[in-house]
Amino acid sequence: MNEVRLFEIVDQPIIIEDLIHKVASREVGAITTFIGTVREFTGGKKTLFLEYQAYQTMAEKMLSKIGEEIKEKWPDAMVAITHRIGKLDIMDIAVVIAVSSPHRKTAYEANEYAIERIKEIVPIWKKEHWEDGTEWVGNQLETVRYPAGRPIEEGELK
Amino acid sequence: MNEVRLFEIVDQPIIIEDLIHKVASREVGAITTFIGTVREFTGGKKTLFLEYQAYQTMAEKMLSKIGEEIKEKWPDAMVAITHRIGKLDIMDIAVVIAVSSPHRKTAYEANEYAIERIKEIVPIWKKEHWEDGTEWVGNQLETVRYPAGRPIEEGELK
């Protein structure tokens, strides 16, 4: 039997079925997936494509940590997460989270927990490419941006 | 362009990717799926296989109604639901719900709403086949069973 890698950063298209197979079993009755896709418009601005970068080894380690946190909170849940990096076009899949459980409530809750934690602790960055420029997006809760070159006051984001 | 049927009862295996494609678009950033699979053990009892029956035309109509309810509550969500009927083995997929939205919160909430409503208003029935017998399972909230032949007092489930 091949080793199943539950938490991966890849630079190729993500096959959703692969993640579902990783968490499926005779014991589970519910599997949820979250599929994050590249949206064309954000805040009225048209994205041409995105570029994702990761601190790969640490990112996989943090994804595993999220898996452990979920195991702690929902012992009967099983989780697999794959995040893609590199250039992604509109409608491409950036991330897939699959969670299985004997019970559906757990499958929904643990899945949502996973995406929230990814946006907090996993070292992955996204660069927007628009017609009129580019920008590395992000803060931990995705509420502000910091255009490269714009002076940001010290402490502003602390 | 072929007509896309968003709400279907089928007697063949469900292809998850098909549902995802029905709700994917350039406008969405989040797609959630719920995949209901046949579990081997329920309440300590071993299931050999399940048999699903539907009042097919009404079931599809009720699935559409759930879609309309979701459109009312979450106007930017898009939903597709397929439920399988007939004989299903352990690990087979009985139902897939796919919801897309520009925003992930909506995609989770609307998806969970859909499965809850399926369990309330869609005329589909499941028959458990065990080693020592069979039973049509169900009440609207899936909390009790009524073994065929057991006297049930009138009003008990009202």
Add this chain to the structure above:
Amino acid sequence: MIHILLFAGIQEELGMDRLEIESEGIQTVRELKAYLGQKYPSQVLKQSMTAINENFVTEEEEIKEGDTVAFIPPVSGG
């Protein structure tokens, strides 16, 4: 004529998946249930909801000539 559809537990109890009856003397869902309950002993019928022409209705709903009435035992999809 009233067309009646039977599913799941009721279908097994009555040993058939449909029947047709003359509508004379039967005006409401409640009356139809009472009529069938006498003719065919069924436990599941009592717990069932009713749909006329694919819409859920109450026991007070009137049944018209040519309607399709379905008894819907507690559902268990999903």
Add this chain to the structure above:
Amino acid sequence: MIHILLFAGIQEELGMDRLEIESEGIQTVRELKAYLGQKYPSQVLKQSMTAINENFVTEEEEIKEGDTVAFIPPVSGG
């Protein structure tokens, strides 16, 4: 020697994805950030978290010879 990894906005500001510096005189993350901030003007560095050997640490954390220090700008995965 301290190994330093740079990503995203910092990587672009500094024009490199890694650098190595002598660890003499630098004992904590705060001191390393101050040292780099003087040498390379960077806005993103100030907002960044820090990881040593792939674990998030505070600014008070001590840096040891041979450590790999990564500056983690606000993340935007998902």
